[in-house]
Amino acid sequence: MKLFIAEKPSMARELAKCLPQPQRQEKGFIRTGGGIVTWAYGHMLQQAEPQDYNRQYKQWKDADLPIIPEHWKLLVSPNSREQFDVICRLIGDADSIVHAGDPDREGQLLIDEILDYVGNTKRVERILLNALDEKSIGEALHDLRDNGDFSHLKESALARSRADWLIGMNLSRAYTLAARRQGHRVVFPIGRVKTPTLALVVRRQREIDNFKPVTYYVVKAQFNHAKGVITAQWQPGDTQAGLDSEGRCIDKKKAEEIVERLRAQPDGTIAEGKKTKKKEAQRLPLSLSSLQVLAGKRYGYSPQQVLDAAQQLYERKLTTYPRSDCEYLPLNQRKDVPAILANLGRLSDKTLSQWAGRADGSIKSRAWNDGKITAHHAIIPTTVPCPYDKLTAVQRNIYFLIAQAYMAQFYPVHEYIQNRIVIAAAGEQFVAHGKTVVVLGWKELYQSDGDDDDEKGELPPVRKGDGVQFRRGKVEEKATKAPPRFTSSTLLQAMKEIYKYVKDDSLKKKLKEVQGIGTEATRATIIGELIERKFLVEEGKKKYLKPTDMAYLLVDSLPDELLYPDETAVWEERLYQMSLGKDSLADFLSAQELFLRKLIAAARNNDGTPQPKEGRVCPQCGGAMVRRHGKYGDFWGCTNYPKCRHTERIDAPPASAAGDGESYVCPRCKEGIFVRRSGPYGPFWACSKEGCRTTCADVDGVPSIYAASSEK
Structure with missing residues (x-):
């Protein structure tokens, strides 16, 4: 008897229809003349929790970290137990098996892990179903492959699963415990992909909050030529006065002087007339990510x-x-x-x-x-x-x-002629760009998108040395814009094009070929979880993503290794190489363990204290001050909120820490630090440690208990 194991019931039903003499469905399977078809419900086996390895891990303790299983355990999902038993019985009765999981690394692992769990030794073939119509299934049934050909794909998925477990279970505990030692009642859900994705949004929001627009000026001039009018833009030279570091003119008078000089010296010449024939190949068909971005x-x-x-x-x-x-x-x-x-x-x-x-x-x-x-x-x-x-x-x-x-x-390849004209006039250069479409081709289907390039419109035919005459000119005032806020769709695109956001520029070229961080199926889920857990909220009609206070607290508490996608992107590259048989599961997990130990040590050393990203320290509790956005605008807020509710105006200079940098240790608890507070009867000093209520009077800016002492 041949047994087909599909990934889900819908796939099993369509597969059974294409086998000879399909019969009535029985409990958990369909009997046909070509074999029995059964199905899973996604991942029916799940990774064991730390407490399933050892009861002591149920309580989060820093001393237990890192938790690294010697032998990995899988548990049958309670919701899938009945169907799992059906599959096990059918595997026992089968002569051969056909793996009918989805044609990707997770689909490969999903059925393979069941076969491995029951210790199957029977022959296993693989069917790749890229579509569920009868024609496609029929062709796939005649092209069964040896399941062993896909062992590297399974290893890649297994490596991803175990790496996610190691990072999630260990670093969530390590940094949550560190934060709690600082008095934060939080749980930090840290993930190999989830955390750098959240950090992308936080960094982008801070760029926007700290953005200061630069006003600059553009000179546009029209010139008469024998064959038509040319509109060109002034190109300032490198040594031109009034430019900023980006080569933009920020001196309005300098820009206006150019127009005045053109009026006084209207005659000019064509210094360059260049035509370049170009072709643009058809857009590629869609992957899930490109479909999600386009539909968004x-x-x-x-x-x-x-x-x-x-x-x-x-x-x-x-x-x-x-x-x-x-x-x-x-x-x-x-x-x-x-x-x-x-x-x-x-x-x-x-x-x-x-x-x-x-x-x-x-x-x-x-x-x-x-x-x-x-x-x-x-x-x-x-x-x-x-x-x-x-x-x-x-x-x-x-x-x-x-x-x-x-x-x-x-549709044909899109063909066009790119024109570039340089005009010399009044001692300056002016450049005009144009585009003449030769063959519209495939772009006929995308004209309504408005995503065609900048160089639109035809330019008159010119030759080098032709004369032109200034007609009119104007100075346009422009301003630089803050980077756009992320939406779910653009964040997903950033996850796919993660090479653009790595901290180490030397990695960009290498990681450009990587398929981003996360998988096609998980990226949407990861973004959804960040919203569901209140780390991100959606605002406005376009549903821009905005970080919450909890997101800032989490990001400010973690090291760059977890916040930037460099490590995760490199891991994704290794997972891809593993799927090709060019890397090993053992080597990959060994590297994960080293990375894990390093970051757990970092969590113990920094003790969970958020780092002040803008260099401001709370004068009340010594915590980091971060820029926040509130109902009445931006302000500085303490990251120890709600324990500490200290805030400052955005335009206020950084406040002094207690004692102008001096630390006065509480003599009662020996752990907290005295901070200077204001009360109804004047200033006083209070211990910063939660639960310790030690206070004393202020004597000339010093705690009274230390006023006549050198102890600090």
Whole structure:
């Protein structure tokens, strides 16, 4: 008997339909003439908690860290016990097994870990289902692979799972305990991906809060040429007076002088006229991340909304596997091109049907590349006709984007001529850029997006040495803008393009090829968890992400190794190499253990004290002061809130610490430090340690108990 184990019930049902003589479903499986099909419910085995290894770990103690299992344990999820028993019984009865997990590293691990758990020794084959329509499943059934070919994919997923456990279980405890020693009643959920993602938002918000716009001036001039009018912009020289470090003119008088000189000396010449023929290849089809980013920008959908809709389309057999990180297509898919384009041409949506009618299926774009395909390919429509009018609004929009990106592959390459004209006049240079479209090509499908480049409009044909005459000019006042706030979609894009945000610039080139941090399936979940746990809140119609006080407290309490994505991005690269068989699970976990011990030691040394990012120290308790945004604007707030409620105006100079830098230790508890307070009868001194209520009078700015003593 051949046993198929699918990742989920919906996949099992579709698979069973494509096997000979499908019979009635029984409890936990479907019997067919081609074998028995059963299913899992996602990860039915879960990582054991620390207390499952040793009861003493149930209580969080610094002395127990790091907790590193010698032998990793998996426990059957209570909600899956009944179905798990069915699978185990069927494995025992089977002659051979077909692994039908999703075609990615998590899907590989999900079924493999069940087989490993029961100690299976029977032959296992692998079926790769990138789509659930009958044609795709039929082809996959005739192309079964040896499951052993995917062992490296399983190792990669296992390494990711164990690394997440080590970081989450150990560092959450280490830094929570450190914060509690400082009096913070908090729990810090630290994650290998989650924490640097949160830190991205906090750093961006601080950039915005501290941003000071720079006013600068741009000179634009129109020149008459025999073949037409040229609008050009002044290009100041490096030694030009009145420029800032970025080469912008910040002296309005200097800019106005340029216009006056042009009026006085209107004659100029063409110093350079350059035309460059360029081509822009078709946009690649969509991966899940690129679909989520595009849908977020165009429709305002959250990443989770997009994933849910893409999953629904997949389960209705209308599109291929949604959790794909690939933007390329295998050559064997080209045989389906006529059928897919024909289906799209019959859609009720006039835009899609018209595009399909003009598509040329013989065009072979750069997307068709077997060398870029792993276990899955880009998300595309299937050969199943789409009942477009019966889809929900979200499903229709997601299907539209997927179909649009697919059809773009069958339009010509976009061709244009890029023009650059340099005009010399009044001793200065003025530059004009233009673009002449030769072949619109695939951009016909994206004209409404307004994302075409800056160099629009045609320029008249010119030759070097041609004369021009100044016509009119103006000085435009502009201001630099703060970086944009993150939304869920743009944060997801930042997670994918993480090389742009690493602290070590030397890593950027290396990490550009990495698929970011997190996976296609988990990024949306991570952002959702940060919002659900109140570390981030969404504001306004565009749902901009804003850090909460708890987010600032967490970020200010952690070292850079956890806040910047450098380490995590390097790990992702290693996980990818492991999936190719070029790295080992043992070496990876060994490096994780060293990293873990280093950061636990750091947590013990800094004792959880937030570092003052702006260099301000609270004069009441000695905690870090951070910039906050409140109902009436920005202010400085103590990170020990709510224990300490000290605040200061943004324009106030940093307040002096108690005793102008002197530390007066409490003589009763020997742990707290005296801080100077104001009361109804004047200043007094009080111990900063929670639970200690020692106070004394103020004598000329010194605690009375120390007024005649040198002890501090």
